[in-house]
Amino acid sequence: MTQIILEIDQYAVIEKLKSLAQEQQITLEEQIIMILENVVKPPSKELEISLEGFWDMTLRFRAKIQQENITFDDENFVDLCR
Numbered sequence: 001m002t003q004i005i006l007e008i009d010q011y012a013v014i015e016k017l018k019s020l021a022q023e024q025q026i027t028l029e030e031q032i033i034m035i036l037e038n039v040v041k042p043p044s045k046e047l048e049i050s051l052e053g054f055w056d057m058t059l060r061f062r063a064k065i066q067q068e069n070i071t072f073d074d075e076n077f078v079d080l081c082r
Helices: 011-024 028-040 045-050 054-067
Strands: none
Touching: 011 028
């Protein structure tokens, strides 16, 4: 096991980490490890989908709308700009 020593002199950061750990009912060390693991994990399938590009996603959206017989009219967008 590798040991890492962190020197964090920002009180607010340490308190936030402690608070997050307490909410999750885990130790401060476990919280920091969880954060680090999330940062270095491989990209998820969701990220791969988002890399398809705008037009590919638009076509998939339109296909899903047609498949589920969803329709939009002006009434759906009345409060959109308010």
